[in-house]
Amino acid sequence: MxxxxxxxxxxxxxxxxxxxxxxxxxxxxxxxxxxxxxxxxxxxxxxxxQEMAQLNGTDMTYLGNMLVVNWATPSNWSANSLFARYSFTATSYxxxxxxxxxxxxxxxxxxxxxxxxxxxxxxxxxxxxxxxxxxxxxxxxxxxxxxxxxxxxxxxxxxxxxxxxxxxxxxxxxxxxxxxxxxxxxxxxxxxxxxxxxxxxxxxxxxxxxxxxxxxxxxxxxxxxxxxxxxxxxxxxxxxxxxxxxxxxADISANPGYTASAEKQSPFYDYFIAESGTQQDRNDFTVASKHTIEYLTSINDDRLSRLYLPAAASGNFKGAEQSTVLPGTGFTNLDLSHVGPGLLKSAEQDQVIMSLAEALFIQAEATERGYITGGDSAQDLYEAAIAASYEFLEVPDASTAAAAYYAQPIANVSWASSPNKIEAIMTQKWIALNGTSSIESWIDLTRTGFPAGLPIPAESDGVRPVRLLYPASEVSRNSDNVPSQTANDIFTQNPFWK
Missing domain, CATH: 1.25.40.390 (Serine Threonine Protein Phosphatase 5, Tetratricopeptide repeat)
Structure with missing residues (x-):
């Protein structure tokens, strides 16, 4: 890097x-x-x-992680109800x-x-x-x-x-x-x-x-x-x-000289940890989702302990559903896992704009679809992408651990054990982009439907958003040109490539 x-x-x-x-x-x-x-x-x-790094490392990453169910909110916080109800408006993000x-x-x-x-x-x-x-x-x-x-x-x-x-x-x-x-x-x-x-x-x-x-x-x-x-x-x-x-x-990253000083920390790190070393409120009200913890556990994924921290109260990995009606007992910020050390490394960390892992998964998909020929196989690129994710998250003995991981005869882990190769690529890409360019995972989910089985919050209408609304400020200032929109458009107006 x-x-x-x-x-x-x-x-x-x-x-x-x-x-x-x-x-x-x-x-x-x-x-x-x-x-x-x-x-x-x-x-x-x-x-x-720096603006690109700031925007991609903060709001876009947060939005993406919530919409692909990597993160949730503990019961003792009222923040993030937007993601439990999908109640997006023209001022949302x-x-x-x-x-x-x-x-x-x-x-x-x-x-x-x-x-x-x-x-x-x-x-x-x-x-x-x-x-x-x-x-x-x-x-x-x-x-x-x-x-x-x-x-x-x-x-x-x-x-x-x-x-x-x-x-x-x-x-x-x-x-x-x-x-x-x-x-x-x-x-x-x-x-x-x-x-x-x-x-x-x-x-x-x-x-x-x-x-x-x-x-x-x-x-x-x-x-x-x-x-x-x-x-x-x-x-x-x-x-x-x-x-x-x-x-x-290599990872495409920005770093103008980030340091542990006010307004000079790496954007993603600063989003969660203040320059004094104390946590921001966001670090307190952002926890792992139940779905992602359970999925990573079920496939023996070594990245679990790099993507999330053990819960303070139990020392175990535990996530919550995306809901505003969680039980008060056992689902507070102390009971649940928070953003982990593979993502929050230091105030000086590079701000990733595009990771090598993402690039390799893109090439794997292009190769599997027949767009790229004559180079590495889709399997080789897929496995190299997983290894790059392990390296980025600083999993101990990353190369060996990654090879052992993707050798498991589990669908969407091992290439040979995956009947749908595009699903395998999208599923592993979703894991690799957890905490970084997760906005791309949301876009991929809209495009391909993978990863399959991501829960939709019970308090929503059972349909996942596929776009954002134009900002209210732009509607006001440029009303003659902004396309007409309704609140329901976030669910029904698919991107042109869908």
Missing amino acids: KTIKINKSILLLLSVAILTVSCNDFLDVNENPNSPSISTPSLTLPVAQ DDIFERSYVYMFKNLTYVENYTDPTGAADYSTYKAISQIMKGYQYQLLVDLYGDIPFTEANLRGENTTPKYDDAATVYKSVIDSLTSAANLALNLPDNAEDPGTQDIILGGHMDEWAQFANTIKLRMLVRLSNTNDDAYIASQIASIDANGAGYIT
């Missing part, structure tokens, strides 16, 4: 860039991106990257939409459009990175919302009420952008600026950015597996093969 450390002066520059580039008004910005402010790409890029446009896309567009006023510097490197980051986040927004602002988005003062583009069109446009960005990353001008440690994700290693672009693109192509567009998928896989960069070979 690559960790990029940045000294205090860089952290100060990040703070300055936040003040000079960011804006509190959603899609309402008063500066022309073609009229540069006092910032530069070297200051603005790490701000957008609205910051995913808003922060993507305000803090990420705004800054990335500035970087992408920046021209050195002296004409001496070439910023192609920054442009490629910005396009890849945009591709990553646009994919998520389409998967979570459907139609979104795209062609008219990020124009700042030129258009503060952008139209909404068709989700399928956005998807293919993003795929094209990722293709171009990967090719640019691999064919930079000799005088292109090197971001070095200002790139808090990959340290300016453009071959790795090309691999990341290819992996995001493959994730999107696999997601199109239900659309009967195999010819398109094949042509796009061929373009990935043509650039020769391959796919990521």
